[in-house]
Amino acid sequence: MSPRRVSHLFAVRLPLVGGASSADDAERRLLTRARRGDPVAFRTLFEQHSPAVWRFLRDLFRDDAAADEATQETFVRAHGKLGALRDDARLASWLLGIARHIYLESRRTRGTHLDIGSEENEPLLEAALPSPTPEDLLLDREMEGLLAEALGELREERRSALLLRIDHGLAYEDIAQVMGWSLPKVKNEIHRARLQLRERLAGHMGNGGRS
Amino acid sequence: MSTPCRESELDALLAGELSAEEAERVSAHAATCATCTRALAWLRTERGWMAQRARRMPARPALRFEALEAKLRPASVARPPHREHRGWVAMMGAAAAVAFMALSMAPRSHSTSHGGFSSEDGWSEGMVSIARVPACMDPSVEAVARVEATFGACLLASPARPLP
Numbered sequence: 001m002s003p004r005r006v007s008h009l010f011a012v013r014l015p016l017v018g019g020a021s022s023a024d025d026a027e028r029r030l031l032t033r034a035r036r037g038d039p040v041a042f043r044t045l046f047e048q049h050s051p052a053v054w055r056f057l058r059d060l061f062r063d064d065a066a067a068d069e070a071t072q073e074t075f076v077r078a079h080g081k082l083g084a085l086r087d088d089a090r091l092a093s094w095l096l097g098i099a100r101h102i103y104l105e106s107r108r109t110r111g112t113h114l115d116i117g118s119e120e121n122e123p124l125l126e127a128a129l130p131s132p133t134p135e136d137l138l139l140d141r142e143m144e145g146l147l148a149e150a151l152g153e154l155r156e157e158r159r160s161a162l163l164l165r166i167d168h169g170l171a172y173e174d175i176a177q178v179m180g181w182s183l184p185k186v187k188n189e190i191h192r193a194r195l196q197l198r199e200r201l202a203g204h205m206g207n208g209g210r211s
Numbered sequence: 212m213s214t215p216c217r218e219s220e221l222d223a224l225l226a227g228e229l230s231a232e233e234a235e236r237v238s239a240h241a242a243t244c245a246t247c248t249r250a251l252a253w254l255r256t257e258r259g260w261m262a263q264r265a266r267r268m269p270a271r272p273a274l275r276f277e278a279l280e281a282k283l284r285p286a287s288v289a290r291p292p293h294r295e296h297r298g299w300v301a302m303m304g305a306a307a308a309v310a311f312m313a314l315s316m317a318p319r320s321h322s323t324s325h326g327g328f329s330s331e332d333g334w335s336e337g338m339v340s341i342a343r344v345p346a347c348m349d350p351s352v353e354a355v356a357r358v359e360a361t362f363g364a365c366l367l368a369s370p371a372r373p374l375p
Contacts, residue, residue: 043276050274055265068273076282131249132256139263147260167261171228172219187219194218198253 028088035082046075049092052168053099059163060103062152070106074099093164093174100160100178107156129198136205143204150200154193161186162193216240216247218254225254
């Protein structure tokens with residue numbers, strides 16, 4: 001691949017949580033007001049963050065109604081504990097952490113086994129998988145369904161870590177905090193999750209067999 | 212990037228999380244490494260998928276604030292601003308009552324020279340001043356009643372001052 005092609009790849013910059021910006025300042029002001037009991041400020045925070053929290057919970061529960069209930073519970077708890085949030089720039093990861101706690105509580109209540117991953121060094125990149133084509137960037141309904149299935153096949157912890165990174169844009173350090181893991185383990189688990197996902201989807205992409 | 216290639220570094224590069232120096236190093240390596248180029252294509256695809264998926268999220272009743280509001284404690288959501296409002300009204304009422312008492316006890320004058328209110332001369336014409344409201348200086352019961360009915364507006368911008 002030519003350097004020009006590679007530089008085009010680097011041109012993609014997605015926003016990440018935690019970066020200093022005027023949006024962050026606005027959110028800090030909202031948090032200050034919400035802590036003082038301003039319902040309008042809390043409502044704004046809810047409207048900004050609840051879609052991401054719901055999406056994360058739906059990916060964990062794989063059930064819309066359960067995600068509904070858990071999203072509301074997340075914000076009820078957040079409302080009562082806003083004063084406990086030390087770093088206002090980490091509101092999103094804090095909320096997602098509460099959401100995951102609620103998910104885990106729900107699983108424990110139902111007696112569902114939670115698998116625990118092992119800590120290993122990050123493996124080297126695999127060269128065997130084909131490279132996606134530009135056409136593969138389009139997520140059509142079929143591929144969306146396949147992606148949901150592939151995500152659902154990941155172990156819960158691995159799925160959570162992956163989604164916190166690729167869907168919610170959390171920094172690796174924030175994911176380590178949410179998951180209670182070391183930084184190397186976060187990188188390792190996300191990498192393995194990606195490889196699993198790619199292996200599952202590669203056959204359906206480009207010339208790989210998708211109709 | 213020295214071998215072995217680390218996907219987390221490529222990921223951080225795409226996310227704009229690397230310093231300029233690190234980004235330069237990783238970019239230079241990736242430009243010549245087929246494995247990293249392929250990994251970058253996957254990373255871009257995944258991010259694109261996630262963005263499309265997020266945009267297609269269905270509207271859910273649970274994401275309406277009204278649905279949540281009932282579960283929040285009314286005490287911690289609605290009361291503080293209400294309390295503030297009530298406190299402000301009470302404070303204004305008390306201030307108005309004190310000012311009205313001071314006016315009632317002050318020596319009366321029908322002079323229109325306003326000499327006794329020179330300290331208010333600097334006030335804006337747009338602000339209501341007791342010194343320029345004859346009704347406030349009228350000792351009759353009717354006038355007092357009228358002032359009582361409107362004293363909040365009358366006294367709001369005119370702190371009571373003892374006459375010299």
